[in-house]
Structure formats: structure tokens, C-alpha cells
Amino acid sequence: MNMIPTPTSDELLQAHAELWCHSFAYLKSMALQSAIKLGIPTAIHRCGGAASLSDLHASLPVPPSKWPCMSRLMKLLAVSGIFKEDKPDMYCLTPVSRLLVEEDIDDGGGGGGGGTACQSQFTVMVTSPFHSAASQCLPEWLQSDDDHAVAETPFMMAHGATFYGVRGRDLEFGALFNEAMAADSRFVAEILTRQCGEMFAGVTSLVDVGGGDGTTAKAIAKAFPHVRCSVLELPQVVDKVHVHGMVEFVAGDMMKFVPPADVVLLKFVLHNWSDEDCVKILKQAMLAISTREPKGKVVIIDTVASSVSKQSLEAQLLMDLCMMMLTTGEERDEKKWNKLFLEAAFSGCKISHIFGSRSLIEVYP
Numbered sequence: 512m513n514m515i516p517t518p519t520s521d522e523l524l525q526a527h528a529e530l531w532c533h534s535f536a537y538l539k540s541m542a543l544q545s546a547i548k549l550g551i552p553t554a555i556h557r558c559g560g561a562a563s564l565s566d567l568h569a570s571l572p573v574p575p576s577k578w579p580c581m582s583r584l585m586k587l588l589a590v591s592g593i594f595k596e597d598k599p600d601m602y603c604l605t606p607v608s609r610l611l612v613e614e615d616i617d618d619g620g621g622g623g624g625g626g627t628a629c630q631s632q633f634t635v636m637v638t639s640p641f642h643s644a645a646s647q648c649l650p651e652w653l654q655s656d657d658d659h660a661v662a663e664t665p666f667m668m669a670h671g672a673t674f675y676g677v678r679g680r681d682l683e684f685g686a687l688f689n690e691a692m693a694a695d696s697r698f699v700a701e702i703l704t705r706q707c708g709e710m711f712a713g714v715t716s717l718v719d720v721g722g723g724d725g726t727t728a729k730a731i732a733k734a735f736p737h738v739r740c741s742v743l744e745l746p747q748v749v750d751k752v753h754v755h756g757m758v759e760f761v762a763g764d765m766m767k768f769v770p771p772a773d774v775v776l777l778k779f780v781l782h783n784w785s786d787e788d789c790v791k792i793l794k795q796a797m798l799a800i801s802t803r804e805p806k807g808k809v810v811i812i813d814t815v816a817s818s819v820s821k822q823s824l825e826a827q828l829l830m831d832l833c834m835m836m837l838t839t840g841e842e843r844d845e846k847k848w849n850k851l852f853l854e855a856a857f858s859g860c861k862i863s864h865i866f867g868s869r870s871l872i873e874v875y876p
């Protein structure tokens with residue numbers, strides 16, 4: 512006997528509208544990408560934080576024939592919370608679009624006008640055709656058995672190469688990835704240097720493992736001049752990096768060696784890797800901090816999955832799916848992190864939830 516009550520017409524229509532929203536959700540990402548590429552958040556910022564459609568027509572590279580379409584784009588972005596439609600055809604920045612303002616005008620950066628906080632490049636990267644092509648392969652990839660898998664990840668299925676393979680062969684994408692990670696690093700470093708001063712007390716050296724172009728290490732060296740900062744990166748990254756005096760670059764493989772330091776930093780690295788690879792990296796990190804007397808610590812900036820709020824849970828689950836599409840890694844909860852630390856012979860950790868959907872984990876030998 513069917514016990515499910517027949518939905519009312521209202522419930523059916525509500526479910527149908529909800530289904531449309533889910534089905535078209537990718538268009539929100541694309542509308543957001545368009546707004547960034549057209550420079551709309553920056554244009555509104557230059558108008559003092561609020562701009563009419565006519566203001567936008569005057570400042571954006573959009574021909575009059577497309578102005579009616581611009582208005583439709585702005586309406587969707589306002590309903591999605593990217594902008595706020597104050598009065599008809601008048602748009603203001605919201606806290607979200609303030610993160611997309613691409614230059615400092617007079618606010619010194621970081622405070623919401625752009626500069627250090629700007630996340631545009633990150634959004635452009637994760638909405639790029641490279642990522643979306645991988646997502647199109649998800650159903651086929653999920654049906655392929657690991658034993659006979661043609662590809663380790665949906666990304667490899669879509670592109671016939673690993674993420675770093677594509678980063679190496681497509682220079683434009685490689686540059687976008689570097690800029691995206693540097694944008695995230697500026698954002699995190701701003702909070703780290705503002706709130707974690709005591710973490711660097713007595714610390715004389717730090718190595719940022721998989722530290723990209725050195726944005727985080729440079730910010731730490733600048734804020735805490737008593738800390739000698741270096742970056743361990745793959746040789747192909749170090750070869751192209753713009754060397755600056757404040758930070759030393761070491762070419763190598765973190766699975767095999769981590770240079771000795773009081774603090775080993777791993778920001779947005781371990782979520783790219785399987786448990787087995789994370790343990791290899793953590794064991795090398797343990798060797799690096801064990802050369803010091805007293806022994807140093809490992810500092811991880813990454814997700815500790817938990818449901819503090821619906822929004823942060825959704826952000827974490829979306830990043831988890833992104834990692835599944837591109838890497839062998841995942842977003843881990845406290846239990847999974849502790850299991851890794853135990854396997855790599857660490858004695859304990861302290862977790863501080865200071866980066867929104869991500870956390871700071873201090874791990875002790």
C-alpha cells in the first residue's frame with residue numbers, strides 16, 4: 512500500500528521551482544564569472560559602492576545592443592546576493608561582491624574595498640572550462656571501477672592528463688592557477704598575521720611546504736621579521752617563480768624531504784592527497800621539526816569538516832566534490848585528521864576555527 516500522501520498542487524509547484532533552481536544553478540556561477548570578467552564589482556566600487564545601470568553602461572566594455580541583457584544579468588546576480596538592488600536599476604556591492612573588487616582605491620586593502628581580499632581569480636579558476644569539463648565526466652567516472660579505471664579522477668578523464676600535467680602544458684591555465692592560489696593566500700595571510708601573532712612567538716624558521724609562489728611565506732616574513740621563511744615547491748614551480756629576497760625557495764618533493772624548520776606549514780595541500788600520501792608528507796614534516804630543540808610543530812590550514820552553519824557545510828561539501836573531481840584527496844573531519852596524525856606518529860593537535868569554512872590545526876610531535 513502506498514503510504515506517501517499525494518502532494519498538494521502548491522507543494523508540487525514549489526518542488527518544481529526548486530528543481531529549476533538546482534538544475535540551472537551552474538548559470539549562477541557563469542553569471543558570476545561574467546560579472547568578474549566584465550569588471551562589474553570594480554566598476555560599482557569606483558562609483559562609490561552603488562551604481563545605476565547607466566553608470567555601468569558608461570564604464571563597462573558592453574555595446575548598447577547588449578544593455579538590455581546586462582540588466583537581466585544584474586537582476587539574477589542581485590537575487591543571488593552578489594549585488595543588492597537598492598532601488599530599481601540601482602546596484603550596490605554586498606559583502607560577497609566586495610571580495611571581487613580588483614584594486615585598491617583608497618582603503619589600504621583588506622578592509623573590503625579589494626586589494627588583499629580580492630578573490631576574483633579564484634572564482635574565475637574554479638568556474639573555468641577546465642573544471643567544468645571535469646564535472647561533466649563525473650557520472651561516467653563514478654561508474655568506472657577502480658580496478659579497471661581509465662582515469663584516476665574525472666579531471667583526467669576529461670583532459671587525458673593530470674591537473675599538474677595540464678598546468679604545465681597550458682601556460683594560461685597555469686598562470687590562472689597560480690594567481691588563484693595567491694589570491695587565497697593573501698586572504699588567509701591577512702587573518703593569520705592579524706590573529707595568530709602568539710603562534711610565531713619564539714619561532715625562528717618556517718617552511719611553507721607546497722607554498723606556491725611564496726605569497727603566504729612572504730606575508731609571514733613581513734609581519735614577523737624574526738621568522739626566516741622558505742618555500743618547498745616542485746622544481747617546475749621554483750624555476751618560474753619571481754624570486755624576492757624575503758623568502759628562500761627550495762626545489763624538491765615533499766614526499767621525500769622537507770627542509771628542517773621550527774614550523775612546517777601546509778596550507779591547502781593535504782586536501783589534495785589520499786590518506787596514504789598525507790601520511791608520507793606528515794612523516795617528512797615530522798623529521799623536519801624533530802631536528803629542532805625543543806621540537807617544532809606542523810601548522811595545517813585546511814578544512815576540518817563540521818556543520819557549524821548550513822552555508823559553511825555547503826561550502827565544505829562543494830570543495831570536497833571539487834577535490835574528488837581533480838585529486839585523490841578529500842575534505843576531512845576531526846576524526847579523519849586525528850587518524851592521519853596518529854599514523855604519522857604525532858602526539859596531539861589543537862584546532863582553531865578561524866578561517867570560516869577552513870581551520871588552523873597545530874600538530875605536535
Ligand SMILES: C[S@@+](CC[C@H](N)C(=O)[O-])C[C@H]1O[C@@H](n2cnc3c(N)ncnc32)[C@H](O)[C@@H]1O
Pocket residue numbers: 692693695696720721722723724743744745748763764765766777778779780783
Ligand atoms: C593547491 S596548491 C596550494 C598552494 C599554496 N599552499 C596555497 O595555499 O596557495 C598545492 C601546491 O603543492 C605543490 N606541490 C604538489 N606536489 C608537490 C610535491 N611533491 N612537493 C612539493 N610541492 C608540491 C603544487 O605545486 C602547488 O603549488
Ligand SMILES: O=c1cc(-c2ccc(O)cc2)oc2c(O)c(O)ccc12
Pocket residue numbers: 636637674675779780782783837838
Ligand atoms: O582547483 C584546484 C585544484 C587543485 C589541485 C588539483 C590537482 C592536484 O593534483 C593538486 C591540486 O587544488 C585546489 C585547491 O587545493 C584549492 O584549495 C582550491 C582549488 C584547487
